[in-house]
Amino acid sequence: xxPMLRQIFRTGIVSEPAPxxxxxxxxxxxxxxxxxxxxxxxxxxxxxxxxxxCNGCELEIHALGNPYYNLEAVGIKFAASPRHADLLLxxxxxxxxxxxxxxxxxxxxxxxxxxVAVGDCGCTGGIFGxxxxxxxxxxxxxxxxxxxPGCPPTPLQLMxxxxxxxxxxxxxxxxx
Amino acid sequence: xxxxxxxxxxxxxxxxxxxxCAARVNTRELMAFCRAAHxxxxxxxxxxxxxxxxxxxxxxxxxxxxxxxxxxLVCLTLPLPTDDPVFPDLxxxxxxxxxxxxxxxxxxxxxxxxxxxxxxxRHDNWPVDYFPLRRDTPDKQFETKNEDYAFVRxxxxxxxxxxxxxxxxxIIEPGHFRFSxxxxxxxxxxxxxxxxxxxxxxxxxxxxxxxxxxxxxxVSGDSTVAYAWAYCQAAEAICxxxxxxxxxxxxxxLLERERITNHLGDLGYLGNDVALAFGLMQFMRLxxxxxxxxxxxxxxxxxxxRIIPGGVAVDLDAAGAQAINDQCQALEHExxxxxxxxxxxxxxxxxxxxxxxxxxxxxxxxxxxxxxxRASAQxxxxxxxxPCEPYDLLEPKIATERNGDVAARALVRFAxxxxxxxxxxKIIVEMPLxxxxxxxxxxxxxxxxxxIEAWRGDVLVALETGSDGKIRRCHCHDPSWQNWPALEHxxxxxxxxxxxxxxxxxxxxxxxxxx
Numbered sequence: 001x002x003p004m005l006r007q008i009f010r011t012g013i014v015s016e017p018a019p020x021x022x023x024x025x026x027x028x029x030x031x032x033x034x035x036x037x038x039x040x041x042x043x044x045x046x047x048x049x050x051x052x053x054c055n056g057c058e059l060e061i062h063a064l065g066n067p068y069y070n071l072e073a074v075g076i077k078f079a080a081s082p083r084h085a086d087l088l089l090x091x092x093x094x095x096x097x098x099x100x101x102x103x104x105x106x107x108x109x110x111x112x113x114x115x116v117a118v119g120d121c122g123c124t125g126g127i128f129g130x131x132x133x134x135x136x137x138x139x140x141x142x143x144x145x146x147x148x149p150g151c152p153p154t155p156l157q158l159m160x161x162x163x164x165x166x167x168x169x170x171x172x173x174x175x176x
Numbered sequence: 177x178x179x180x181x182x183x184x185x186x187x188x189x190x191x192x193x194x195x196x197c198a199a200r201v202n203t204r205e206l207m208a209f210c211r212a213a214h215x216x217x218x219x220x221x222x223x224x225x226x227x228x229x230x231x232x233x234x235x236x237x238x239x240x241x242x243x244x245x246x247x248x249l250v251c252l253t254l255p256l257p258t259d260d261p262v263f264p265d266l267x268x269x270x271x272x273x274x275x276x277x278x279x280x281x282x283x284x285x286x287x288x289x290x291x292x293x294x295x296x297x298r299h300d301n302w303p304v305d306y307f308p309l310r311r312d313t314p315d316k317q318f319e320t321k322n323e324d325y326a327f328v329r330x331x332x333x334x335x336x337x338x339x340x341x342x343x344x345x346x347i348i349e350p351g352h353f354r355f356s357x358x359x360x361x362x363x364x365x366x367x368x369x370x371x372x373x374x375x376x377x378x379x380x381x382x383x384x385x386x387x388x389x390x391x392x393x394x395v396s397g398d399s400t401v402a403y404a405w406a407y408c409q410a411a412e413a414i415c416x417x418x419x420x421x422x423x424x425x426x427x428x429x430l431l432e433r434e435r436i437t438n439h440l441g442d443l444g445y446l447g448n449d450v451a452l453a454f455g456l457m458q459f460m461r462l463x464x465x466x467x468x469x470x471x472x473x474x475x476x477x478x479x480x481x482r483i484i485p486g487g488v489a490v491d492l493d494a495a496g497a498q499a500i501n502d503q504c505q506a507l508e509h510e511x512x513x514x515x516x517x518x519x520x521x522x523x524x525x526x527x528x529x530x531x532x533x534x535x536x537x538x539x540x541x542x543x544x545x546x547x548x549x550r551a552s553a554q555x556x557x558x559x560x561x562x563p564c565e566p567y568d569l570l571e572p573k574i575a576t577e578r579n580g581d582v583a584a585r586a587l588v589r590f591a592x593x594x595x596x597x598x599x600x601x602k603i604i605v606e607m608p609l610x611x612x613x614x615x616x617x618x619x620x621x622x623x624x625x626x627x628i629e630a631w632r633g634d635v636l637v638a639l640e641t642g643s644d645g646k647i648r649r650c651h652c653h654d655p656s657w658q659n660w661p662a663l664e665h666x667x668x669x670x671x672x673x674x675x676x677x678x679x680x681x682x683x684x685x686x687x688x689x690x691x
Contacts, residue, residue: 003517004454014461048347052372055687058395061347062441063467066460080345086388095370096301097688098350099320101342122631127391132316133375152397154477 015070019156021163030168037168040086042075044166046109047085047086048108051102051138052128053092056152057119061089063155066134076162082106087114087165090142093128094135106142114165116146118158123147129136177246180212186250188324189623191413193564195248206241208252212259214269214512217558219244219543221627222636222653223266223276225284227310237286239650242625242636248410248562249627251638262284272658281308283377285317297370297690298325308378309649330356330364338672342371349686357672365667365675367660372690380650385411385485385618387398387457388647392489393480395652396688401427401434403637403652404483408637409564409626411485415616425486425607430479430488432596432603435631437466437478438587442683446586447518449677451525457513462507469503487613497604504597515590528583532666532678535580544662546633546655547674548682551588561602569606570599584679619643632656632685650671654688
């Protein structure tokens with residue numbers, strides 16, 4: 001026990017402040033009402049779905065949980081079931097073999113639900129494109145709210161995109 | 177050139193990093209060679225098919241089988257007739273061949289004459305007579321269906337089935353596991369993979385050699401460096417050009433960094449799976465430090481697209497070398513502390529020891545390779561058995577264990593991080609100066625192989641150009657093909673709740689085998 005405590009003490013707290021959201025990553029205008037986003041705050045539960053990625057994006061999503069990015073400290077956590085989730089984080093081009101599973105997971109997620117497509121493949125189909133085996137980008141299969149490009153996107157870019165998904169709709173400059 | 181006292185005349189392929197030979201055989205010669213290779217305790221590296229009808233009307237298709245012999249890599253090609261492309265089942269001497277045969281059947285439409293004939297990569301989402309790797313198959317999309325797969329049923333009083341996946345409960349890749357359990361204890365595990373099949377091999381066809389490197393680097397993202405290097409070896413053999421010496425040393429530096437990146441992550445997750453969150457957080461911190469330096473020095477956190485045909489895309493300056501050296505020293509120190517904590521943590525050891533055992537005998541029978549093989553006393557490591565430059569000068573030490581349990585696989589990872597740290601320091605000191613890239617020109621109708629020890633095991637890339645100098649066929653083989661079947665055995669007689677731990681200790685690639 002003592003060596004463990006000593007190591008924890010020596011390591012200290014390495015967590016870094018979370019980045020701001022990046023509104024440019026939004027694929028659609030915010031569908032959730034202001035009351036809803038206010039209610040949600042940053043207490044968000046994510047279900048990750050790998051729809052056919054090369055697993056590069058998964059490595060960076062994993063990194064969100066490391067002590068540097070410390071996603072849970074922002075109030076965001078990952079759930080084991082889509083039934084417990086507010087947001088689906090989908091990576092990869094959607095492989096044909098995964099299409100049914102992705103649609104079922106989407107249907108199983110309670111409303112109001114958000115979808116974030118991750119990586120160049122999730123946003124456009126990427127290097128794998130569309131074929132007999134690939135449906136291409138995530139929005140070809142389920143509606144997408146935010147797209148985070150990158151091959152793979154860095155943990156900071158992922159956080160900016162996830163935060164954009166739950167940010168209130170931007171007011172236009174004339175206040176409308 | 178002949179091997180294993182078999183009357184098959186091989187031709188050595190020029191410009192390869194290690195001895196690579198190829199021969200055309202008939203069915204009888206192939207079977208005799210397989211038996212001889214099995215008796216000599218050599219192993220099957222990969223098996224794949226191709227469509228050659230446009231080249232030779234007489235024989236239409238081809239089966240390719242690659243073996244690891246004491247001398248190097250050999251590839252046997254068996255021509256198959258257009259009207260009845262059937263080959264002898266090789267899964268008896270080499271059990272690992274079974275799923276590869278099923279994949280070749282799904283993609284090329286060549287079939288073994290016996291054994292398991294269920295589809296593997298095809299999940300009923302394209303028609304049974306649509307063969308994506310036949311040259312006259314058009315691009316097409318089909319309606320997806322919900323496949324009813326014929327799992328093997330275990331029957332008896334009190335036996336129940338647990339179906340898991342394709343979407344798993346964590347941040348991991350999709351696959352389906354069907355457990356037949358009696359109470360808590362696993363009687364049988366059957367894997368159903370192929371969910372991530374995204375048509376990579378068809379995608380390669382018609383690509384230029386430079387573009388192909390990017391795609392090869394995305395077969396399995398966690399092994400991007402190894403795939404890119406293996407692909408580039410193959411491409412360089414086709415072009416008849418060796419990359420500059422400094423580029424080869426830089427490639428080894430990137431490969432060892434990739435090995436450490438993944439091993440650090442695995443050691444953290446192994447701690448997490450036995451409820452030692454401390455281990456996860458410590459190792460994830462070390463991994464992030466490691467990745468950040470990769471990003472700073474090489475411009476990409478996972479080092480994707482840094483290895484390109486003809487050399488590498490980034491050089492290392494003196495300040496960078498110093499930073500790497502300092503980081504190696506710091507990591508070595510931290511590892512010593514964490515290893516002693518893992519060693520002395522009773523709860524962790526209780527869960528690790530004897531869990532998910534693959535005995536050396538079983539590992540040998542199944543042809544288990546790479547890291548998982550080494551934890552079960554299988555001495556396969558290309559860096560030691562067939563060292564390409566610069567490993568011939570670095571003299572890496574192989575790390576093995578005999579117990580074949582989760583604890584052994586953790587120990588091999590600790591040992592390999594230590595050895596890779598030594599190699600990295602040596603590379604930095606001994607790396608020759610000079611240019612890091614030379615131009616390549618693709619040659620038509622040539623064949624090249626690349627073979628690299630990734631962190632999981634050896635990756636093989638078999639590349640072929642057409643008459644236009646573009647890619648005609650590119651087969652990428654992941655070591656996970658050999659090791660997935662061993663996971664089915666490792667789970668037997670363990671309790672279901674230990675499966676995530678066993679699975680993590682294997683940490684196989686889904687994407688790499690689904691292609």
